[in-house]
């Protein structure tokens with residue numbers, strides 16, 4: 001094997017690393033540092049030819065292949081197989097006349113937002129500028145403009161991908177409709193994407209920001225008001241709410257320090273006057289610790305969620321809901337109450353354009369979901385998975401009667417859970433539900449088609465260190 005790896009290293013422009021190599025730890029690092037890869041071979045690919053060579057190497061030896069860009073959404077730690085890291089596949093090339101961009105698989109959304117803004121355009125990026133472009137798109141991509149513009153994956157025009165047979169293909173909805181359909185939703189089950197072409201939208205400004213309330217004293221009122229308010233909003237307004245314990249640290253804005261915070265995030269693409277009128281019922285709840293909702297350039301959109309950019313170990317789960325029930329709201333208040341296991345609970349308002357299919361079909365389903373519910377906790381010291389998961393399970397169980405499936409873009413390392421399958425719900429044991437958990441992120445007919453296409457494109461399941469879709 002060593003000689004074969006040396007031969008691979010001689011072929012590649014990017015580095016090939018093994019355990020013990022000085023750069024191995026830096027290259028395998030993840031944003032969620034609770035997922036620790038230990039691949040036998042780590043290939044830091046520099047171009048599409050490198051990717052083909054690595055996939056051919058792995059295929060010849062039956063070694064499982066996993067893909068990582070930023071490590072924000074790793075499903076499984078890669079062990080013993082080959083981990084392809086894409087961070088060297090750079091480049092954002094905007095075509096202003098066509099309102100499109102070709103983006104290298106190693107890019108993050110912040111770079112695309114900046115490049116598009118130079119031409120009065122915007123991509124359908126998510127809340128954090130440090131999330132990788134391709135992982136986000138292959139999971140659907142619930143953007144800041146989700147309710148007005150739909151899934152980001154619906155605006156992918158072309159995908160360059162090295163499939164499990166090591167062939168580089170340019171895939172569009174018309175040139176390879178099956179593979180195009182499967183890649184957008186199938187994540188890395190169908191190969192390593194090297195570049196994508198996306199449509200951009202003519203958005204240069206918005207009325208938005210964050211309303212930060214005191215979660216301990218106003219949390220219940222804010223949460224109930226949010227549910228009633230969000231149910232009647234136009235598609236031009238995309239919003240979410242998160243409850244989080246703000247650390248008592250100098251890096252945190254003074255008004256939030258040491259408090260449970262209820263943070264409503266607002267993005268309105270209509271006029272500032274209309275936005276102000278729409279947000280008024282939330283402001284009427286009472287004083288805000290901080291209120292940043294105002295007219296802003298789209299390029300400043302990362303400030304709306306203002307999520308931490310530094311890696312940390314965490315565990316969590318995200319599901320899709322048909323409605324926000326009183327029981328779910330009570331459970332959010334229960335699990336985020338100060339004094340217990342620290343939990344961040346988040347609700348994102350879906351619907352609007354997300355519910356409609358794009359022009360070119362893809363495997364992103366469950367589009368009728370009205371809300372997304374996420375919960376996560378840091379893993380440190382006594383806060384182990386065994387400690388935090390039962391608390392998360394309380395929330396997931398409360399929401400189980402209205403849970404329609406798992407959220408594809410946010411499927412993280414806890415892939416062995418199926419909705420409602422926790423011990424309180426009388427569900428199966430974790431090991432039994434892994435396949436069920438993946439299945440629950442898709443419509444039944446789409447899942448069956450994905451399995452059939454997996455048998456065509458990856459019959460030996462080379463790409464299996466992921467949320468695996470097993471070949472039919």
Ligand SMILES: Cc1cc2nc3c(=O)[nH]c(=O)nc-3n(C[C@H](O)[C@H](O)[C@H](O)COP(=O)(O)OP(=O)(O)OC[C@H]3O[C@@H](n4cnc5c(N)ncnc54)[C@H](O)[C@@H]3O)c2cc1C
Pocket residue numbers: 031067068069070071072073074075086105125126127128130131132133134135136137138139140141142143144187188189191192193194307409410466
């Ligand atoms: C702080 C934070 C904020 C987020 N906000 C949003 C949001 O607003 N909206 C939303 O929809 N999602 C959001 N997500 C979820 C995010 O979209 C997923 O975690 C996504 O998978 C991250 O992709 P990545 O490339 O950065 O991560 P990685 O961990 O590097 O990749 C995740 C997965 O994507 C696939 N993948 C990545 N690159 C390739 C490639 N080149 N070829 C094939 N497969 C590949 C693989 O399956 C890989 O396991 C957020 C996540 C975090 C941590």
